[in-house]
Amino acid sequence: MNCLIWNYQVIVNNRTRYALKSLIQKHKASLVFLSETHCTKLQHQSLLKSTGLSQIAHFDRVDRAGGLALLWDASISVNVRMVDRYFIDAIVKGPDQVEWRFTSFYGHPETKRHHNSWDLLRSLAGDPLERWVVAGDFNEILELGEKSGGRLWNLGQMQAFRQALTNYHLEDMGAAGGSYTWCDSRTKERLDRCTASSTWWAAFSFSRVVHLHPSRSNHVPLLLEVRCVPPGHERRRRQFRFEEMWCTHDGFSHKHQRSRAIWLKEGNRNTRYFHKRASNRRQKNSIKGLFDQEGTWQEFSPGIEKVVLEYFQSVFSSQPSNLVAQDTVLQAISPRNTVSMNASLLAPDTTEDVREALFQMHPSKAPGPDGMSPFFFQKYWDLVGQEISNAVISMLRRMEMLPDLNFTHVVLIPKVKEVTTMSHLRLIALCVVQDCFQSCG
Known part of the structure; x- marks a missing residue:
C-alpha cells in the first residue's frame, strides 16, 4: 500500500x-x-x-x-x-x-x-x-x-x-x-x-x-x-542457514550471528539490541529499485536483474590483449622470490595447510551457498576435517574444481544510504570453500 x-x-x-x-x-x-x-x-x-x-x-x-x-x-x-x-x-x-x-x-x-x-x-x-x-x-x-x-x-x-x-x-x-x-x-x-x-x-x-x-x-x-516483499514478488523460500545457537546453551540468542556485533561475544545480554541490529542490516541492504542505462526506474525483479546483468557484462567483458606490451612489462620486472620461497610455494599441500586456512576465517562470517559458516567446519573438524582435506588436496593437485563447488553468491553491498544506480553498490562474492582453496593454493 x-x-x-x-x-x-x-x-x-x-x-x-x-x-x-x-x-x-x-x-x-x-x-x-x-x-x-x-x-x-x-x-x-x-x-x-x-x-x-x-x-x-x-x-x-x-x-x-x-x-x-x-x-x-x-x-x-x-x-x-x-x-x-x-x-x-x-x-x-x-x-x-x-x-x-x-x-x-x-x-x-x-x-x-x-x-x-x-x-x-x-x-x-x-x-x-x-x-x-x-x-x-x-x-x-x-x-x-x-x-x-x-x-x-x-x-x-x-x-x-x-x-x-x-x-x-x-x-x-x-x-x-x-x-x-x-x-x-x-x-x-x-x-x-x-x-x-x-x-x-x-x-x-x-x-x-x-x-x-x-x-x-x-x-x-x-x-x-509500505512493502513487506519487493514489488511484484512473492515471498521466497528462506535458504538454509546453519545457526551457531544449535551448538550452544539454550539461552543463547540466534540474533547474535545475524547482528554481526562481533565485539559482544556471548550471551543473551540485550535481545532488543540484537533484534534492532539484525533488522537494520536487512533494511539497509535491501535494493528497492535501480535506474537502467536509459534512466528508467526498475523496481520489479526481472528489471532489476537485467540492470545488474548488463552492468557486470559491461564491466567484466574482456578486451583483446596486447601480448607484445605484456612481454615488455614482464621483462622489466625483477624476480623477488628466492629459491627457498619458490620451493615452499610449490610444496605439496597437506591436511595441516587446509586446517590452517579454514581456522583463519572468522567463525561467524557470512556462510557460503550451502548455508554452512566457518563455525560449523571449525566446531566439527574432528568429524569432517579429513574428508574436507582430501577433497581440497585432490582438486588442487588435479587443478580442477567440481562444478557444484565452484559456485558463489554474488552480493551487492550498498555504499550509500539510498541506492538508485549500480555505481552505488560494491560487489563481493561469498564462497567459503573457494576461499579455503585460495588460502591453501
Whole structure:
C-alpha cells in the first residue's frame, strides 16, 4: 500500500484539490495525511468527494490556521484512536492484514516551542516493540546537511530532535529523490520526513520513502511505499542457514550471528539490541529499485536483474590483449622470490595447510551457498576435517574444481544510504570453500 504525506498549506480551492487528486491517482495512495489544510469541518468533509477516498478523520482550523486530515479508501482498515491539533493517531491494517500504528504528526511551527512537540512524542510513545510510524512535517532538521541557505540553525535544537527519536525508538527512514522538502526564496530545508520503529522495519523491510515533485505548495509531497516483499514478488523460500545457537546453551540468542556485533561475544545480554541490529542490516541492504542505462526506474525483479546483468557484462567483458606490451612489462620486472620461497610455494599441500586456512576465517562470517559458516567446519573438524582435506588436496593437485563447488553468491553491498544506480553498490562474492582453496593454493 502507498501513503501520501503532505503539508499542503491551504486546500480550499479547486485547483489545489485537483492537484491532490491527481497525485493520489498517479501513485495509488490508499492513505493520505494532509497538514495545514486551513479547512473548516464542511471543507474537510468535502475532501472525500474531491479525492475519491471513502473516509476521513480531521481536526479543523483554529483562527483560520492549522488543520489536519487523514483520509483513506476501502482497501484498508483504519481505526482512529485520537485526533489532536498536532497529530492524528490510528491503527492501520493493509491488504497484507498486518496491523501497525500510524501517527500523522505536525511539529509546532514556533522554534521556541519545539520542545512541546518532543514532549508530545513522549506522551504518544508506547511499547518499544510496537510497529509504529510517525510521519509528517516536524518543522525541524536532524543535521546541518538538511539545510541550505538562510539563517544559522541552532545545534541544540537538532540534538533535541535526534534525542527525541532515539528515546522513543524511532529512526529516520531516509528518502529517495531531492534532499529538501521545503523552500522559500532563500532557504531549503528537510522539514518533512517519515520515521519508524525497528519492529516496523522488520515487518516491512522493502518499504521506502520518495520525495515527489513539488506541486502547488512550498512543501514537497512524501510517498511512503509500505512493502513487506519487493514489488511484484512473492515471498521466497528462506535458504538454509546453519545457526551457531544449535551448538550452544539454550539461552543463547540466534540474533547474535545475524547482528554481526562481533565485539559482544556471548550471551543473551540485550535481545532488543540484537533484534534492532539484525533488522537494520536487512533494511539497509535491501535494493528497492535501480535506474537502467536509459534512466528508467526498475523496481520489479526481472528489471532489476537485467540492470545488474548488463552492468557486470559491461564491466567484466574482456578486451583483446596486447601480448607484445605484456612481454615488455614482464621483462622489466625483477624476480623477488628466492629459491627457498619458490620451493615452499610449490610444496605439496597437506591436511595441516587446509586446517590452517579454514581456522583463519572468522567463525561467524557470512556462510557460503550451502548455508554452512566457518563455525560449523571449525566446531566439527574432528568429524569432517579429513574428508574436507582430501577433497581440497585432490582438486588442487588435479587443478580442477567440481562444478557444484565452484559456485558463489554474488552480493551487492550498498555504499550509500539510498541506492538508485549500480555505481552505488560494491560487489563481493561469498564462497567459503573457494576461499579455503585460495588460502591453501
